[in-house]
Amino acid sequence: MSEERFDCIIVGGGLAGLTAAYVLAGEGQEVLLVEKGNYSGAKNMTGGRLYGHSLEKVIADFAASAPVERKVVKERLSRGVGDDMVTVEYDSAGLACPFGESYTVLRGKFDRWLADQAEEQGAMLIYGVRVDSLLEENGKVFGVVAGDEEMEANVVILADGANSLLAQNLGYKAPPQINQATVGVKEVIGLSEEIINERFNLASGEGLAWLFYGNGEDQVYDAFLYTNTDSVSIGVTMMLGEIDHTQNSVPQMLEDFKNNSKIAPLLEGGRLMEYSAHLIPEGGENMLPKLYGDGIILVGDAAALCANLGFTLRGMDLAVESGLLAAKTVLAAQEQGDFSADTLCAYEKALQESFVLACVKGGESCLAAVKAGGYEEDPISAFNTAMGEAGIK
Numbered sequence: 001m002s003e004e005r006f007d008c009i010i011v012g013g014g015l016a017g018l019t020a021a022y023v024l025a026g027e028g029q030e031v032l033l034v035e036k037g038n039y040s041g042a043k044n045m046t047g048g049r050l051y052g053h054s055l056e057k058v059i060a061d062f063a064a065s066a067p068v069e070r071k072v073v074k075e076r077l078s079r080g081v082g083d084d085m086v087t088v089e090y091d092s093a094g095l096a097c098p099f100g101e102s103y104t105v106l107r108g109k110f111d112r113w114l115a116d117q118a119e120e121q122g123a124m125l126i127y128g129v130r131v132d133s134l135l136e137e138n139g140k141v142f143g144v145v146a147g148d149e150e151m152e153a154n155v156v157i158l159a160d161g162a163n164s165l166l167a168q169n170l171g172y173k174a175p176p177q178i179n180q181a182t183v184g185v186k187e188v189i190g191l192s193e194e195i196i197n198e199r200f201n202l203a204s205g206e207g208l209a210w211l212f213y214g215n216g217e218d219q220v221y222d223a224f225l226y227t228n229t230d231s232v233s234i235g236v237t238m239m240l241g242e243i244d245h246t247q248n249s250v251p252q253m254l255e256d257f258k259n260n261s262k263i264a265p266l267l268e269g270g271r272l273m274e275y276s277a278h279l280i281p282e283g284g285e286n287m288l289p290k291l292y293g294d295g296i297i298l299v300g301d302a303a304a305l306c307a308n309l310g311f312t313l314r315g316m317d318l319a320v321e322s323g324l325l326a327a328k329t330v331l332a333a334q335e336q337g338d339f340s341a342d343t344l345c346a347y348e349k350a351l352q353e354s355f356v357l358a359c360v361k362g363g364e365s366c367l368a369a370v371k372a373g374g375y376e377e378d379p380i381s382a383f384n385t386a387m388g389e390a391g392i393k
């Protein structure tokens with residue numbers, strides 16, 4: 001028996017869902033966001049680098065008030081096996097240009113802040129509640145079921161992350177395949193601000209984004225390190241299908257990586273503050289689910305909108321942009337009084353016209369996505385050229 005009715009119900013309070021909630025509530029819509037964690041950020045994981053351009057469109061000058069850690073002013077790319085690494089440092093002015101600006105973030109703080117902003121706009125957020133299924137009739141979604149409560153809405157936005165069981169049960173997407181998703185394991189290691197500045201050659205407020213590829217003794221995995229104000233986020237990622245071929249578990253790979261002779265001195269004296277693991281949808285275009293239907297839109301990781309471009313991993317700005325575009329689509333549907341797929345298809349068109357799908361499609365579109373990220377050139381190409389000039393294959 002349905003008890004409540006909303007203009008829009010959003011499932012999942014990560015960056016995608018919160019952005020949609022913020023925009024819709026700001027336009028006077030009755031919005032309910034349901035999050036299974038005890039607060040926004042409790043269950044959310046990232047490596048650490050948020051490109052600001054999408055959120056900037058939603059909340060101008062957000063970095064002035066949001067709990068960002070450091071502004072990225074320097075990048076490093078390392079390639080190698082075990083302790084033998086070649087590293088290129090990149091500190092182009094492009095990193096600081098308005099469209100390319102990026103910040104290191106910790107989701108526990110950042111998502112909580114965005115949730116507060118959405119609530120201030122008038123969105124209703126409930127925590128500690130899992131949506132179990134969707135209300136659906138003849139293919140039209142018209143609400144959600146959480147425990148023994150049913151709540152109805154004109155439209156449901158699925159923002160429930162990489163392993164969206166709701167989208168799978170609806171037949172909109174398949175479970176992630178082993179060649180489409182990586183698993184990431186990460187630690188946040190506390191160190192004083194002064195030590196971080198000294199060890200990474202940074203001034204206060206300045207951040208480093210450092211990616212590594214090909215770093216195992218007997219396996220290839222990617223790794224990352226981001227500097228926060230008074231901590232370092234460090235982790236490894238590996239394609240699910242590769243895990244079978246390795247002797248080590250992924251947590252052990254992270255342990256080995258931290259003990260690498262180039263890395264260990266940078267972490268010396270640090271204390272473990274956070275440990276997390278999560279799936280990353282990296283299957284590109286082939287992994288895209290059905291993005292909309294009658295009464296429903298998929299955003300962020302739930303829609304597999306994430307891309308590993310080699311020198312950088314992008315998912316958070318895609319989550320924000322897709323949340324924004326979904327909200328705009330719902331507002332237009334509201335005006336027309338039509339929430340069918342015929343109207344909500346505008347969402348997919350908007351994604352196609354934005355940087356989001358170019359980013360996801362990778363390959364040829366990678367450079368377009370790179371430019372959309374504010375770079376003048378592809379740092380991977382610059383890296384490979386530098387390696388070639390140094391005679392390293």
Ligand SMILES: Cc1cc2nc3c(=O)[nH]c(=O)nc-3n(C[C@H](O)[C@H](O)[C@H](O)COP(=O)(O)OP(=O)(O)OC[C@H]3O[C@@H](n4cnc5c(N)ncnc54)[C@H](O)[C@@H]3O)c2cc1C
Nearest residue numbers: 012014015016036046047048049131161184300301315316
């Ligand atoms: C190791 C790692 C490194 C990464 N590095 C970067 C990076 O440096 N830069 C970058 O831009 N991106 C990075 N990403 C990708 C980025 O973190 C994701 O793309 C982004 O978090 C997606 O946001 P989202 O809001 O779509 O999903 P999520 O943040 O996963 O949010 C989904 C939310 O839905 C909730 N939920 C799920 N099911 C239900 C349910 N049934 N009922 C209620 N609530 C539910 C969850 O609790 C969660 O809060 C990384 C990801 C990983 C794992």
